Amino acid sequence: MRWPRSGAKTTAILVALLAVCGASLVWAQACGSTGLAVQVLGSGGPELKDKRASSSYLIWDNGHARVIVDAGGGSALRFGESGAQMSDVDVMLFSHFHIDHSGDFPALVFSSWFGNRTRPLPVYGPPGNEYMPSTTEFVHDLFSDPHGAWRYLSEMVDPGQTDSYKLQPHDVVAGSTPLVVLRNGDMALYAVRVIHGAFPALAWRVQMGGKRIVFSGDTNGDGDGLTQLALNADLFVAHNAVPEGATGVERRLHMPPSVIGVTAANAHVRQLVLSHRMLRTLGSEKENQTREEIRLHYGGPLALSNDLDCYPVR
Ligand SMILES: [Zn+2]
Incomplete structure (x- = not known):
């Protein structure tokens, strides 16, 4: 009479242990090791007190990080922590060139200089205006000889030098x-x-494996393009940089939660992820x-x- 009971207890303990082990196995798995997934490298905005890296995302495809969207401050460290390899990356996309979206780009590039990448890295982003460089200007302002800030890496952009892989910047006029x-x-x-105030900005859609992944970037939500x-x-992925009721500059630059909700509903999106979280949200x-x-x-x-x-994309 005692065996079945203690057997049931033992089984229950084993099931619980297996559940814990199973959970930790899932936990230990790298993001996107099978199928498609988006990993948030930076969920914050420009503030440092949020204890978050600034805006940046990775798209994983069966264990390979194929797309980077933005590279705000702190995201290069998160990129390393994610286990991603720069040699796997097919393309780098920028929403715009505020520092909280682009500040770690040189760090990523320099890290990859020590890796085994040989193929060019296309870099797509917005055109420029009086407040912002275009994507091609941004890359050349960083690395080109003789005026680039880090011209010691001019081989990244100079077709005449053969020592490293090349960055291939493109201005996207959308x-x-x-x-x-x-x-x-x-x-x-x-x-x-x-629309992100006066700053040229893009939202991006990446289609891969029959799936659609969309990044709002920073925008006030005006118009129906998004x-x-x-x-x-x-x-x-929508940016939650301001609370409901925001006014003035905040509202001219960013969309409040109601606009995110209306956009997600009208577009029939299947999963909504909020990011670019700031102290005010x-x-x-x-x-x-x-x-x-x-x-x-x-x-x-x-x-x-x-x-x-x-976030697995199923
Ligand atoms: Zn931002």
Whole structure:
């Protein structure tokens, strides 16, 4: 009579142990080791007190990090922590050139100089204006001889030097209708121009393996380009830089939660991830307000991301 009972107890303990082991196995797995996934390298904005890296994302495809979107401060360290290899990266995309989206780009490039990359790295981003360099200017202002800040790495951009792989910058002049920027094997890149105050800015859609992954970048949400780009997105990463009720410069630069919710709903996105979280949107009270505002419009899965969080795209 005692055996079955103690046997049941033992089984229960074993099941519990297996569940714990299973959970830790899943935990220990690298992001995107099978299938597609987005890993948030930087979930913060420009502030350092948020204890987050600034904006940056990786798209993993069966264990390879193929796309980097933005490279804000702190993201190079997160890139290393993610286990990604620069030699795997097919393309680098910029939403715009504020420091919290581009400050670690030279660190990533210099790290890869020590790696085994040989093929060129295409770099796509917006054109310039009086406030911002174009993507080609940005890359050349960093690395070109004789005026680049880090001209000691001019071999990264000078076709006449053969010592390293090359950066290939491109200026993407997009409107509010999604523009095909690149088709490369199973990958297609689309961009729309978005409004981020006076700063040229793009939102990006990466299509891969039959899935659509969309990054809003920084935008105030004006116009319908972002909704068009995000149409039927399997994953939509939206920037939660301001709370509901923001006014003035904050509102001219960024979209409040209600605009994120309306965009996600109108575009029928399947999963919404919030990022670019700032002190003014962090904390349980503000986060609850954000969730409530979004829930008025969008009922699908919603996550507030942290650095290195991994979102499988199914
Ligand atoms: Zn930003």
